[in-house]
Amino acid sequence: MERRIAAILAADMVGFSRLVELDEAGTLERQKQHRLELIDPTFRLHGGTIIKLTGDGFLAEFSSVVEAIQAALHVQKEMASREVDTPEDRRIQYRVAVHLGDVIFDEGDFYGDGVNVAARLESLAEPGGVVISGPVYDMLKAQVNVGYRSLGERRLKNIEKPVRVFELTDTTQKVAFLTRSFGSSLRVGALVLIAVGIVGWSWTRPDFSPVDPKEMALTLPQNPSIAVMPFELRGNPGENDWVADGITESIIATLSLAPELVVIGRSTMFSFKGRQVSAAEVAQELxxxxxxxxxxTVAGDQLRVAAELADALAGNVLWARREDNSTRDLMAVQDEISEHVFEEMSVALTEGEGARSWIKAAGGFQNYVxxxxxxxxxxxxxxxxxxxxxxxWGxxxxxxxxxxxxxxLIGFLHWQKVIIGISEDPASDWAEAGxxxxxxxxxxxFGEGYTLLAYFQLGNKNYDEAIKYADMAIEISPGSADANSIGGLIKAVSGQTxxxxxxxxxxxxxxxxxxxxxxxxxxFARIQLGEYDRARELALQVLASKVEDVRARPRALGALIAINVIEGDMDAAxxxxxxxKSDxxxxTVAHFDTFYRLHKYRDFVEKYLTALENAGVPKE
Structure with a gap:
């Protein structure tokens, strides 16, 4: 076993499963060509050596941190130009993160906090972009000719301390050293790991072939769907031979409490008991x-429970967990394990990392449900x-x-009554929300609390106050999805598009x-900034998805209409x-105006509404 500080780069192909589903042969062939013609030569040029392929990722060793970042930036820049003629929905893109940290090398495997942080950072990068951690920024901010934008401190899954994160900007320009003389001082025998993900407390490696949804016996639900296999009993069970079944039943029952999850029922899952089937086979059958x-595993009064979550479409294990408990209170153990699995499902599949803070804020698991x-x-x-x-909530x-x-939460209920037009006294409900x-x-x-206060100020068109509270929400809870989503919306509407x-x-x-x-x-913000292709892609995804918000689909159609008019394609508009009009x-145009009445920049709102009217949307 060898332990040393290393520069760790984590990269993930954006939407790999979707790309393979759309065009498996074409995606894999282009991926291969990118590696042979771009990635391998770039790594060699910058002193890097490919160590290992991991599905849609790579392992490579570089001679310095600077060289590693330069290689990453060059690959990202060239990937964009190589894929420019590919239809937008089939383009290969990577998210990349670089971190400097502790790595353990043991019998051909690599793990440690450094790998974990890098793998978590990767999800914060834009498609085609690069983010770096604070330690990397501190060493390189004057060494590579790119811009940096602080994303603040972020709490990463299973990482105790918040991590400072910076986004590299202007990465399409030619990358060069500003001061070559500092290069030797930055050499750390850097190992750059271009990885795919992380398995909870260890590194994830794809370990089975992805399942093609078209070959599934039943249509794959749009909501996250999960099957809980009967847990296997090991060791000398004695009088506790029912424990494994009890834990399985408890997990199924607990997961069924989540409204966003599709959970296969107990009877179906226990029909798999004793069958030797893989995760891929279970996914395909169900x-x-x-x-x-x-x-x-039961040994005396000790109980060990191990669990892992597999993603059949990606062909890998998302996380694994092992817990040791006493058998003296088996019912409490069942509840503890079930609740922990529910939390991890919420984090991995639905609510994101915010689920952990929500459990605490709500006052416990049952309240969180x-x-x-x-x-x-x-x-x-x-x-x-x-x-x-x-x-x-009441x-x-x-x-x-x-x-x-x-x-x-009760405050947001008063806010919503006004927003959806069911308030008998809008002024009173608005004031009560504040x-x-x-x-x-x-x-x-807490961060989310400031989002409601920001909404209150936005409703009164106090834009500076709204921005102030949105910034406070994000600063206090930088890892909160709601703080970022709602805070970002308020900032965009208030003029910081x-x-x-x-x-x-x-x-x-x-x-x-x-x-x-x-x-x-x-x-709306993307269209305002001229990012029409990205807005079109997201709107089409909404139309192709099952959505519960009754406003989502018509607003997606409105976005497509506006884009078509702006681009001059009146037939499509x-x-x-x-x-x-049919659905x-x-x-009407007046109805859409209610969505955007609070926007600070009315000139663009009028342009948007005029585009809808020119396409034939009734004015009133």
Whole structure:
């Protein structure tokens, strides 16, 4: 075993499973050519040596940190030009992160905190972009001719301390040393690991062939779907031979509490007991993406439970976990393990890292489950969804009236009544939302609480105050999807379009199953900034998806109409306008204006609305 400081680069191909599904042969062939013609030669030029392939990633060793970053930037720049003639939805792109940290080399494997941090950082990079950690920035900020944008301190999964993160900007220009004389002082025998991901507390390696959704026996649900295999009993079970079944049943029952998860039922899963089948085979037979499997070992009064979550479409293991407990209170052990799995599912598949802080803020696991259930209803933005959320959250508030998070949720209910037009006294409800936001923050300061206060100020067109509170939300909770998404929306509406868009996109990355309302303001900002292709891609994804928010699809159609008009494709614009009028006749230009009435820059809003009218959307 060897341990040393190394420069670690983590990269992930964006949407690999989707690309393979669209065009497996073409994607893999282009990936191979990129490696032979671009990646390998670039690494050699910068003193790097390819160590190992890991699915859609690579392992390489470089002679210095600077050379590693230069290689990464060159690859990202050339990848964009090499893929320019490929249809946008089939382009190969990578997210890349670089960190300087501790790495352990043991019998051909590589792991340690340095690898874990780098792998977590990667998800914060834009497609085609590069992010670096604070230690790398401190060493290189004057050595590589690129710009840097601080993303603040971020809390990364399973990393105890927050990590400073910087995004490299202007990466398409020629990269060169500003001061070559410092190069030798930066040499650390750098090992650059271009990895694919991380398995909870260890490094993830693809270990089975991805499943083709077209070959599944049942249609793959759009929501995250999971099958929990009966846990295998090992050791000398004695009188505890029921423990494995009990833990399996408990996990299935607990996961079924999550409104965003599709969970295969107990009877179906116990039919697999004793069968020797792989995660891929289970996924293919049941039509699910994720498979949770594990084992239970009983030795005297000690109990060891091991579990791992496999992604059948990606062909790898997302995370693995092992816990040791006493058998003296098996029911408590079952609950503890089930709740932990639920938390990890929320983090990996739906809510993102924010789930951990939500559990604490809500006052425990059972309360968190009610928060999630209410949120699912709230995000439908319908009178029925509002009523259901009010019932669920109202009960929580009655039981725990001094819990800051519960007060905050009730405040958002008053806000939503105004937004969806069901308030009998909008002025009173708006004022109550602001009062409850302040009350929640008086009880306990937390980032999400400032988002409601920012909304309150935005509604009053106090743009500077709205931005101030949005910044406070993001500063206090930089790893919160809601703080980034809502804070970014408020900043964009208040005049900071580019910065706000960046935070909204960060929110999308932080929450795997991001809310249905988010693509609309993201696309409005993208169109405002001239990013038409990216806005079009996201709008088409919304139209192809199952969405609960009743506003999501018509707003996606509105974005496509505006893009087509701006680009001069009036035939396509009129066709989309006809689709809007047929499917959503209540959506007039005046209706769209209500979405954007608070925007500081009315000139662009008028341009957007005029585009809808020119395409044939009724004015009123």
């Amino acid at each position: 039509g699910v993406r994720y498979v949770l499997s594990g084992s239970v 009610q928060v999630v259930k209410g949120r699912s209803e709230f995000q439908k933005f319908t009178p029925e969804g509002h009523a259901n959320a009010a019932r669920i 009960k929580l508030h009655q039981e725990f009236p001094e819990n800051a998070f519960n007060v905050y 009062r409850l936001a302040r009350k929640a923050l008086e009880i306990e300061e 580019k910065e706000g868009l960046g935070y909204m996109e960060a929110g999308m990355r932080l929450e795997p199953d991001y809310p249905d309302w988010l693509p609309a303001p993201v696309n 009129r066709a989309r306008a006809d689709e809007l 959503y006749p209540e959506y």
